[in-house]
Amino acid sequence: MKNDIDIDIRVPSHTRYLRxxxxxxxxxxxxxxxxxxxxxxxxxxxxxxxxxxxxxxxKHAHSxxxxxxxxxxxxxxxxxxxxxxxxxxIGFDLDxxxxxxxxxxxxxxxxxxxxxxxxxxxxxxxxxxNNTNVLEMRKSLA
Amino acid sequence: MDLKTExxxxxxxxxxxxxxxxxxxxxxxxxxLRRLFDSGTKDLVIDLKExxxxxxxxxGVLVSGYKNAxxxxxxxxxxxxxxxxxxxxxxxxLQRVFDIFTSVDDALQSYR
Numbered sequence: 001m002k003n004d005i006d007i008d009i010r011v012p013s014h015t016r017y018l019r020x021x022x023x024x025x026x027x028x029x030x031x032x033x034x035x036x037x038x039x040x041x042x043x044x045x046x047x048x049x050x051x052x053x054x055x056x057x058x059k060h061a062h063s064x065x066x067x068x069x070x071x072x073x074x075x076x077x078x079x080x081x082x083x084x085x086x087x088x089x090i091g092f093d094l095d096x097x098x099x100x101x102x103x104x105x106x107x108x109x110x111x112x113x114x115x116x117x118x119x120x121x122x123x124x125x126x127x128x129x130n131n132t133n134v135l136e137m138r139k140s141l142a
Numbered sequence: 143m144d145l146k147t148e149x150x151x152x153x154x155x156x157x158x159x160x161x162x163x164x165x166x167x168x169x170x171x172x173x174x175l176r177r178l179f180d181s182g183t184k185d186l187v188i189d190l191k192e193x194x195x196x197x198x199x200x201x202g203v204l205v206s207g208y209k210n211a212x213x214x215x216x217x218x219x220x221x222x223x224x225x226x227x228x229x230x231x232x233x234x235x236l237q238r239v240f241d242i243f244t245s246v247d248d249a250l251q252s253y254r
Binding site for chain 1: 162164165166195197198199201202205208209226229230233234239
C-alpha cells in the first residue's frame with residue numbers, strides 16, 4: 001500500500017447505521033496490506049470495535065436527545081490502524097469501566113463493550129476536552 | 143426482528159432469523175424472551191444459525207435470558223454458533239457459562 005487510507009464517516013447518532021459502519025470497516029480492512037496472521041481477522045475485528053465504539057458514543061457520550069451526528073475516523077497506515085470516534089456529550093471515565101470478564105462471573109448484562117475493545121486493540125484512550133471527546137483505539141499492523 | 147418460536151418435545155426453540163444481533167435489534171429479542179418466560183416457558187433453546195455478527199448488546203440480552211431462565215429453575219441453551227459469534231463467546235468467556243450445541247437436535251437431545 002503506497003498511501004494511507006483515511007476515511008471520515010458522519011452519520012446521524014442512531015444504531016440503525018451500525019451495519020453500514022461495520023461494513024465500511026470490513027471493506028477498509030480488506031484493502032489493508034498487513035501480515036498474514038492479522039489479515040484474516042482484521043475485517044471482523046474492525047467491524048466489532050467500530051460497532052462497540054459507536055454504540056458507546058450513542059449510549060453514553062451523546063445525550064439522549066442529541067441531534068449531533070456521529071463522527072468516526074478510520075486511518076490505516078503500514079504501521080497501524082487507528083479508529084477515532086468523536087462525541088460532544090458529557091463523556092465518560094474509561095478508567096472507571098471495570099475489567100469486565102476478569103472480575104466477575106461473566107453474567108453482567110452491561111459493560112462488556114469496552115472489555116471487547118480493550119481485548120482486541122493495543123491501546124484505548126478516551127480523551128476528554130471542553131468541546132469534543134474522542135475514543136481513540138489503536139492496533140499495530142507491523 | 144424476525145423471530146420464530148416452535149415447541150419441540152416440550153422445549154421452546156427460538157429461531158433468530160436475522161444476520162445480526164446488535165444494539166439496533168437486541169431489545170426486540172429481550173422483549174420476546176420476557177414474553178416467553180412470562181407465558182410459562184422454562185426450557186429454551188435459542189438457535190443462532192443465521193446470526194453472523196453479534197456485539198456486546200446481543201451478548202447482554204442472551205445473558206439476561208440465561209439468568210431469567212435460571213431464576214425460573216429452567217434453562218437457556220444455544221445452538222448453531224457461526225464463527226464470529228463463537229469468537230465473541232470465547233473472547234468474553236461466555237462459552238463457559240452457556241451450554242452450546244452444534245445443532246438444535248443436539249440441544250434437544252440434552253433434555254431427553
